[in-house]
Amino acid sequence: MQKKLLQRANAGLKLSPQQLLLNDTITGSPRLKTAIANVLNRYVKPATPLKGSHILATNGVASAIEHCSWALCDPGDGVLVGRPYFRGFNRDICLRPGSKLIQVSFDGADPLDVSVASRYEEVIVRSREEGGCAIRAIMPCNPHNPLGRCYSRAFLVELMKICQRYSVHLVSDEIYALSVWRRGRDGEVVMEEFTSVLAIDCDGLIDPALVHVLWRVSKDFGANGMQLGAVISPGNPDLLEAVRGAAQYSSVCGLGDYLTASILNDEEFVDSFVAESNKTLAVNYGYVVAFLDEHGIPYARGSNAGFFIWTDLWVKSRELAEKFALRKVHLGIGEDFGSEQPGWFRITFSQKREWLDEGLKRILDAIGS
Template identity: 45%
Template sequence: MTTQNKSPVLSQRAKTVSEATSSSLMWDIMNNPWHPSINPDGYVNVGVAENALMHEELLQFLNKELEMSAKYLTYNDGGGGSVKLRQAMCKFLNHHLHPLTPLEPDHIVVTNGVSTAIEHVSWAFADPGEGILLGRPYYGMFMQDISLRPGAKVVPVSFDDVDPFSLAAVDKYEKAILDFQQSTGKRVRGLMLCHPHNPLGRCYPRETIIKLMQLCQKYQVNLISDEIYALSVWENTVDQDPPPVKFESALSIDLRGIIDPGLVHVLWGMSKDFGANGIRIGAIISQFNESFHLAMKGISLYSYTSGISDHLISLLLEDFAYTDSYIKENQRRLAESYAYSVGVLKSQGIQYAPGCNAAFFLWVDLGKKYRELHPGVSEMTEVGEKVMQNLLQRKVFLATGALFGGEKDGWFRIVFSQPRDYLAEALGRIFAAVNDE
């Protein structure tokens, strides 16, 4: 078979993705992982949001439970997840997220991962060219999930020197709505909230969420709260400024007098809280929007989860004794890994965004340190790209702030949810890269 880069058989959108993919290093990096003895020349990857701290414990549970009936070799109960899985999710999330209105199976659409869930809500709420708000900095793949196939337009929200978690930040969202509508003549249809936040590792205060809901009500915008890190909240013992905020799900808020309940939707999945990206289980929770659920039934064939994943996760979520213990230990390890990473960064004089208590990220200013070590660099020069080149030469991968909509040059996201020896190797390579010319 002959392959041509300019193949006329591809649609324009496929050509665009093909060209972008050809220049992406991501899969090359993921297919060449570092190992101290087997592959010492591979990449140390602290750029992908994976939690490897509890893999052995989860495997011990899953490997002993893999016994299925023939039902899981069929289409089972449909593309939105088996009744058994949705019932298990309801009980589990009612236990942990404390929704004001208890969840029922019909409130949940199961998808093959939260990326698919994001794409589904973008497709359902926004026509091509219409907007979905996204505060900066943001999880980099939100851009593709929201816009690549659904055709919605991401509307980045800049905060300047305003704390993005504060009440004052809501005014920035409103400005973005008005600017977008004025410049395009199209409406904003959604506000995507990453709560807890990726990459800043903080939770939104309840009062900020309520004010955002009121804004959404004013402009009839869907509030989509991506709570994929909801149970990865831990105690920060090393820095308290800004003071860490307790996580409270959007589901736990009394919506009366605030927002039409049909405009509120929550996303959750197994990838982060259970360190199981490969399981491919996500969920869209919408308690008061029947039309949305009918639309999801129509496209659920395209996001079917594996029968094996459906079965195993049903059993896992039903076992409260195991999951309570797992979550508690995971939170302890995340806190410990954060404290270790912060200590090493401080020893090297590298600035980071403090006050984290959720997820597994450090938002770090490697550009500032690079300038300090290389005083000949002009203040007008953007150094983020140069630091990224150095990092790749040192065979360490982390996410650049430029891809996350960072408002200032030189910031990067480090994923600290890795075993200690792996993390130490990564940090050592990062410091060496910053020292390189």
């Protein structure tokens, strides 16, 4: 999708001296924040429409996660994440803020089935009763990385109820919100439509001050180098103010601010881009799983979002990873994602066809060795 994005970016590029300065604020220009709000209002349909004042821009979601961890936790406090989880959470939650990533295990159950939402509450209660760390937040990644699925509305509602009972914040990482690329059924797994926590009315369910969303333009638009994310908190201006205090370390580039706002404000382009991107992702997903089926390689079914296939390659992960490295093919290692079972890897399929073909060939070579 980069060619399409570059054509639009180059066609609309008309810089002024303002873009060489710090704009109006290091947390994103009002124009950028309004553009993000408008796109998310159209695509995720929040129960309460977003405004620019609900948003702070950062140089990526890694910074946004770190800022939320710093703002919500004292050193030693915990943030709950369900296994498996995005491996970068360990760094972003813990490294500089000093918070703890507390894993929630599911013992072979589906991590996204509403029946296991109670596991989060069990960890909170156990930590309190046993004198463990204070749990300050639950952080789901929705759509899920690495499973490539969406949490159901019912699951999110259960998480909200738990957060309300224990005054715990719900920080939803939704960086793949516009990359939901397939609907229907996959084998016996019913695929969920994407539901943002912003789309669920908090009235009578949870204090809005406990609900926050993270989003990043870089993922849904295939441009990681743009490094532009957002902390979104319609009900908690104090959190945004706390994040603003650390924003000196995550200020948004003026050129990136201008370019991103220009693209997001072009509704016709955004609609065309998202539709084509999702269609292409669906084709690539089908291509790779057909390859896996042909070679008898198991994978987690039911994906309809994101860029990943969670794949069981049977053998010791570290040993196989070394063989992959020798063949210059990179897969995410399950242990790095908190996998509860050994042998799992994350395949990223959002690549050019010739790259996929070569990568899949090298995977077979490594397994065969």
